[in-house]
Amino acid sequence: MTPRPADGTAATDGLTVGAVASLAGVTVRTLHHWDAIGLVRPSARTTAGYRLYTAADVARIHRVLVYRELDVPLDRIADLLDAPSGDATESLRRQRDQLRERILRMERMVAALDRIVEARNTGILLNAEEQVAIFGAQWRPAWVAEARERWGETGQWAQYAERAAGRTADDWRSITTDVEALNADLAAARRAGVRPGSDEANVLAERHRASIGVYFDCTHSMHVCLGRRYTTEPGFAAYYDGFEPGLAGWLRDVIDANARAHGVDPESATWR
Template sequence: MKVKEVAELAGISVRTLHHYDAIGLLAPSQKTAAGYRLYSDEDLGKLQQILFFKELGFSLKKIKEIIHSPSFDKCEALQLQKKCLLEERERLDKMIGLIEKTIKHEQGEIEMSNKEKFAGFDFRQNPYEQEARRRWGDEAIDQSNAKLAEISEEERKQMGEEMNEIYRKLAHLKDGSPESKEAQAAIAEWFTFLNRSAGSYSLEAFRGLGEMYVADARFTKNIDQFGDGLAKFMRDAMAVYADQNK
């Protein structure tokens, strides 16, 4: 299958497949004399594994280490992935049950104690932080938290205004090309802002963050408040920036 066909089949972008090839994560088995990538059934099996691991929050670097390891066992990996997804389904089922119970309470059908109202919630860990730790490791997140702990409330407010201004600037550009000079200048501001205010971001981490803007509905919803499609535009612009500044 050609790259465009694989992208449509898997629901990912052609740019993503090109990136996987460039970093040695998934190289197509063949290339035509004209340079077209051709993916075999075995390649598609590897891509499925990559997407399973990505869905579970593994970084591309970690996925590459896993699937290229001589000891990698596909069936064993599928069992692990199934176990993780079942645990997530169990958590979601508990939350759905709590919502249904709360609806009955609000309608006067049952009584709920205050303790019952919050059974299942656990915000001792920030879900965004957990995701980031899985993707980029503890050190970068600890640096970010340390920086944020040192700034005053007024500085936090200024940072928020600066961040929103960058979002608005990018929103004005979102209907154009993410490769344009204007888009890359604006996304460079975003890269600089993140490194100044939230820790040290490598180019790969920056790219990964852009991917999460689209993969994680929470991010997409927040970013797209500035304009529909902004999250996708930022993802693409961040990928271009990472490629051009290697």
């Protein structure tokens, strides 16, 4: 069937803007814009004077769509379409190279997202043998799964997973070394009788809070909530008291005193 323009006059040689819009998968408004800026102008007319798109015009539209897929600006598309063959070829080569770089960036992004998804599901991107080798013989790989079961839907777990996704075995070794040094200093301070609320104790409290911050952002209020667990949950208490008897309770007092110095009431602190 021969296309008909808006006024009903038969089209003698070409397609109406509506027909071309449907064919190319663009809007009529887009075609009008391209016409207005001289990018693609319909070059035929009906007997009533309405403009029509010829086969060559439609072919130019499809070339425009290819360049748009490559994110080439409209003004550059016009230059490419109208440039001498040699210039256009060189420009296409540059565009191809840019596209390859973009593909590589996207592939790296996909790989990074895959690591985040895996970290969210597994908690840590190390196998069981690597975990024990880095964290020590007392480490139980099942702890990570237990932590995910307990906190997997929280924002803190999401932060932890995003950070874990970018960490190598060497990164975890460095973190472990820092934690070991901190625990040794905490135990030494407890033995030396360092008082909670003293400058020395507050420095240690901030170091401890920063060690939590390696995994997720830890406020003073959240720090207090963690400190409570150190004396109420046997696993935590055994962990800290293994470095120095009474360390768990002393550390809780140190955390509370430091939080109080930062305007947080330990008695009413919540996880926020």
